[in-house]
Amino acid sequence: MHKVWKVAVRDYIAAVKTKGFIIGLAVVPVVMSGSVIAMILLGDQVDTTDKKIAVLDHTGFVAAAVIEAAEERNASAVYEKKTGNKVKPVYLIETVEIDSLNLNQQKLELSDQVRADELHGFVEIFQEALHPSQNWDDTHIAYYAKNAALDDIRRWLIGPINVKLRSERLKQLGVQDIDQDELFAWLSVEGRNLIEKDAETGHVQDSQKSEEWHAIVVPIIMLMLMFILILMGASPLLNAVMEEKLQRIAEVLLGSIQPFQLMLGKLLGGTMVTLTGAGVYILAAIFATMQLGIYDIIPVYIIPWFFVYLILAIFMLGSIFAALGSTASDVKDAQSMTFPAMIPVLIPMFILTPVLKEPLSDFSTWMSLVPLFTPMLMMVRMGTPQGIPMWQPWVGLVGVILFTILSVWASGRIFRVGILIQGSTPKLSKMIKWIFKG
Amino acid sequence: MNAVELSGVTKTFGTLTAVDTLDLKVPEGRVYGFIGPNGSGKTTTLRMIMNIYFPDDGEIKIFGEPLRGAVSDRIGYMPEERGLYKKMKVGDLLLFYGGLKNGKDLASEVDRWLNRFDLIEWKDKKIETLSKGMSQKVQFIATIISQPEMIILDEPFSGLDPVNMDTIREAILDLQKEGRTIIFSTHDMNVAERMCDYIFMIYKGKKVLDDTLEAIQDRFGDDTIRVRLTNPQVDLNRIAGITKINNFGQIQEIRTSETADPQNILREILNLTPVRSFEITRPSLHDIFVRIAAPESMEENHA
Numbered sequence: 237m238h239k240v241w242k243v244a245v246r247d248y249i250a251a252v253k254t255k256g257f258i259i260g261l262a263v264v265p266v267v268m269s270g271s272v273i274a275m276i277l278l279g280d281q282v283d284t285t286d287k288k289i290a291v292l293d294h295t296g297f298v299a300a301a302v303i304e305a306a307e308e309r310n311a312s313a314v315y316e317k318k319t320g321n322k323v324k325p326v327y328l329i330e331t332v333e334i335d336s337l338n339l340n341q342q343k344l345e346l347s348d349q350v351r352a353d354e355l356h357g358f359v360e361i362f363q364e365a366l367h368p369s370q371n372w373d374d375t376h377i378a379y380y381a382k383n384a385a386l387d388d389i390r391r392w393l394i395g396p397i398n399v400k401l402r403s404e405r406l407k408q409l410g411v412q413d414i415d416q417d418e419l420f421a422w423l424s425v426e427g428r429n430l431i432e433k434d435a436e437t438g439h440v441q442d443s444q445k446s447e448e449w450h451a452i453v454v455p456i457i458m459l460m461l462m463f464i465l466i467l468m469g470a471s472p473l474l475n476a477v478m479e480e481k482l483q484r485i486a487e488v489l490l491g492s493i494q495p496f497q498l499m500l501g502k503l504l505g506g507t508m509v510t511l512t513g514a515g516v517y518i519l520a521a522i523f524a525t526m527q528l529g530i531y532d533i534i535p536v537y538i539i540p541w542f543f544v545y546l547i548l549a550i551f552m553l554g555s556i557f558a559a560l561g562s563t564a565s566d567v568k569d570a571q572s573m574t575f576p577a578m579i580p581v582l583i584p585m586f587i588l589t590p591v592l593k594e595p596l597s598d599f600s601t602w603m604s605l606v607p608l609f610t611p612m613l614m615m616v617r618m619g620t621p622q623g624i625p626m627w628q629p630w631v632g633l634v635g636v637i638l639f640t641i642l643s644v645w646a647s648g649r650i651f652r653v654g655i656l657i658q659g660s661t662p663k664l665s666k667m668i669k670w671i672f673k674g
Numbered sequence: 675m676n677a678v679e680l681s682g683v684t685k686t687f688g689t690l691t692a693v694d695t696l697d698l699k700v701p702e703g704r705v706y707g708f709i710g711p712n713g714s715g716k717t718t719t720l721r722m723i724m725n726i727y728f729p730d731d732g733e734i735k736i737f738g739e740p741l742r743g744a745v746s747d748r749i750g751y752m753p754e755e756r757g758l759y760k761k762m763k764v765g766d767l768l769l770f771y772g773g774l775k776n777g778k779d780l781a782s783e784v785d786r787w788l789n790r791f792d793l794i795e796w797k798d799k800k801i802e803t804l805s806k807g808m809s810q811k812v813q814f815i816a817t818i819i820s821q822p823e824m825i826i827l828d829e830p831f832s833g834l835d836p837v838n839m840d841t842i843r844e845a846i847l848d849l850q851k852e853g854r855t856i857i858f859s860t861h862d863m864n865v866a867e868r869m870c871d872y873i874f875m876i877y878k879g880k881k882v883l884d885d886t887l888e889a890i891q892d893r894f895g896d897d898t899i900r901v902r903l904t905n906p907q908v909d910l911n912r913i914a915g916i917t918k919i920n921n922f923g924q925i926q927e928i929r930t931s932e933t934a935d936p937q938n939i940l941r942e943i944l945n946l947t948p949v950r951s952f953e954i955t956r957p958s959l960h961d962i963f964v965r966i967a968a969p970e971s972m973e974e975n976h977a
Binding site: 485 | 758762
C-alpha cells in the first residue's frame with residue numbers, strides 16, 4: 237500500500253503542477269457553459285437600426301391595427317427608460333395598396349427593395365385569415381424578408397395581427413365593447429413543490445414555487461460537473477500509461493512494484509486530481525451562490541452521494557482507460573482508442589433531455605442503473621426537484637461497486653500483460669484472452 | 675548462501691520457449707555475467723528474477739526465499755531500455771525510485787551518489803535537460819539508491835563513452851566490495867572477461883556455459899594462438915593445422931587442430947612474414963561465444 241501511495245502522490249503532483257491543469261480548471265467550465273454565458277452576455281447585442289416593413293393587406297382592416305401596435309411599441313420598448321439609450325429597433329410600418337392585377341410583379345418589386353435594403357421585409361395578410369377554419373392548410377399570413385424564419389419581426393407580427401382578427405371575428409358575431417384582455421386572459425399553470433409539515437412546529441407549510449430554471453439548472457450542473465471531473469481524473473490515464481510504456485519507464489517501475497499496485501496507484505492519483513478539481517468547483521459554487529443569494533439551490537444532501545459516485549467512477553472508468561493505454565503502441569493508437577473509451581460518459585450526455593423531463597420513467601430508472609452510466613445519470617435524477625425513491629441510489633451504488641471491482645480486476649489483468657508488450661496493438665479478442673488466461 | 679537460485683525454470687510465449695528448464699545458482703557477493711546472442715533468453719531470465727514475468731514452470735528463490743513482492747525490494751534492477759520521467763527533477767526522481775524500494779537514508783544517498791558522479795549541480799534540474807550520458811548515470815543511481823543487496827543490470831554499458839563506462843564499472847566493483855551481488859548482461863566479451871567472477875551463457879533458452887572464466891577456458895583447451903604480424907595481409911589459411919582464423923586487423927587469433935604443433939605453425943608463418951608477437955593461449959570468451967553461437971547463425975545466413 238505504501239508503494240501504491242508513492243505512485244499516487246507522484247502522479248498527483250505531476251498532474252496538478254502543470255500549467256495545463258490550472259488553466260483547464262478555469263477554462264473547462266467556461267467552455268462547457270460558454271454558449272449559455274455567451275447568450276446572456278450577447279443577448280442584448282441587437283441591431284437597433286430602424287426597420288421598415290410594408291404590409292399587403294387583403295382584408296383591408298388589419299394593417300391599421302399593425303401600424304397602431306407598432307407605434308405603441310416604438311413609444312414604450314425602443315428606448316431604455318432610465319438611460320434613454322436605444323436598445324431595440326423602431327418598426328416603421330407602411331401599407332402598400334394592392335395591385336391585384338399584377339400582384340406577383342408587385343411582390344417582386346417589394347422583394348427587390350428588400351434586397352436593396354430600402355425595405356426590411358413585407359407581410360401579406362390574406363382575405364381568408366379572418367376565417368381560417370374554412371381551410372386550415374392554406375397560408376393566411378406570409379412574411380417575406382432576407383432571414384424570414386428567424387426574424388424577430390415575424391414573431392412580433394403574430395400578436396397585433398391576431399388580436400385584430402380576433403376582435404373582427406367577435407364583431408361579426410355581434411359581441412362588441414368588451415374587455416378583450418379579460419376575455420382572452422391566458423393563464424399558465426404554476427409548478428409547486430409538495431406541501432410539507434414543519435418537523436419542529438407541526439404546522440403545515442405552504443409550498444414554494446417550483447421554478448423551471450431551478451429544476452433544470454441543478455441536475456445539468458451536477459451532470460456537467462461529473463462529466464468534467466471524470467475527464468479530468470480518468471481519461472488522462474490513457475495517455476499517461478501509454479507514455480510510461482513507450483518511454484520504458486514502466487519496466488523500471490515494475491522492478492519495484494506489482495503491475496496491479498502500479499495501476500491502483502495511478503487510479504488513486506487520478507482520484508486525487510479529480511477531488512482537487514471537485515473541491516475547487518464546489519467551493520466556487522458555494523461562494524458564487526452565497527454572493528447571489530441563491531445558496532438554497534445547492535442540494536446539500538446529494539453532495540456526499542456526488543463524491544462517492546465520483547470516486548467510484550474514476551476507478552471504474554479510469555481502470556478501463558489505463559488498460560487501454562497499456563495496450564497502445566503509439567500515440568495514434570491511443571487517439572483512436574479515446575473515442576470508444578469515452579462512450580460511457582457520452583451516452584448520459586446524449587440522453588440527458590428525456591431523463592431530465594421524466595426522471596421517474598422506466599427508461600430513466602433503468603438507464604441510471606446501468607453501472608457505467610449510474611454516476612452521471614443518478615446525479616441528474618437526484619438533482620431534480622421531485623427526487624427519486626431512496627432505494628435507487630443505493631441499488632445503483634451496489635451495481636457500481638460490483639462493476640468497479642470487475643473493471644479494476646479485468647483491467648489489471650490486461651495492464652499486467654499489455655504494459656510490457658512492444659510492437660503492434662493487440663486486438664480486442666486478445667485482450668479478452670489476457671483477462672482470463674493472463 | 676545463494677543470492678539467486680533457479681531450478682527447472684521454463685517460460686514460453688505462445689509457441690516460443692524463451693527459457694527452457696533453466697537451473698542457475700548465483701552465489702552471494704559475486705559478479706555474475708550473463709552473455710548470449712540477441713533473443714537467447716537473457717532479458718526474460720532477468721525479468722523472471724525480478725518477478726516481472728512469472729515462470730510457467732520451475733522455482734525461483736532469492737536469498738533462499740521464494741520470490742515475492744517484498745523480496746524484490748532487496749534487488750535493484752536496471753532494464754535494458756532506460757526509462758526516466760522527463761519532467762521530473764533529478765533529485766525528486768531518485769527519491770521516488772528509492773522510495774518505491776523502501777530505501778533508507780535516501781536523501782543522503784542521493785547527494786553522495788550525485789557527488790560521486792559529478793551530477794550534484796543537476797539535482798534540481800529536470801531530466802529532459804540532461805545529456806544522454808548523464809541520463810544513463812542517473813538511471814544507474816536510481817537502480818542502486820535504495821542500497822539493494824543484489825543489483826541486476828541489463829546491458830549497463832551499452833551506449834556509454836569510455837569515461838562514463840569506467841565510472842560505472844568502478845561503481846559496480848565498489849558495490850561488490852561492499853558485499854553486494856551483481857548480475858549483469860552484456861554483449862561486450864572484454865567487459866565480461868575482466869569483471870565477472872562467473873560467466874553464464876544462455877543460448878536458445880538453454881544454459882550452455884555456467885562457470886568461472888578459467889574453468890570455461892579450460893574446457894575449450896589451449897588450441898589458440900594469437901599472433902601479430904609485420905605484414906597482416908598474408909594468407910595463413912594455407913598452413914596445415916590451422917582450422918580457423920579470426921582476423922582482428924592488427925591481431926589474428928588462430929585456432930589449431932588438436933594434433934597440430936604450434937612450433938611448426940610458427941615456422942610456417944615465419945616463412946611468409948616476420949612475426950612481431952606470438953602467444954599460445956586459451957580461447958577468448960569472444961571466441962568461445964562465437965564457437966557456440968556462430969554455426970547456427972552461419973547456417974541461418976546461408977539459408
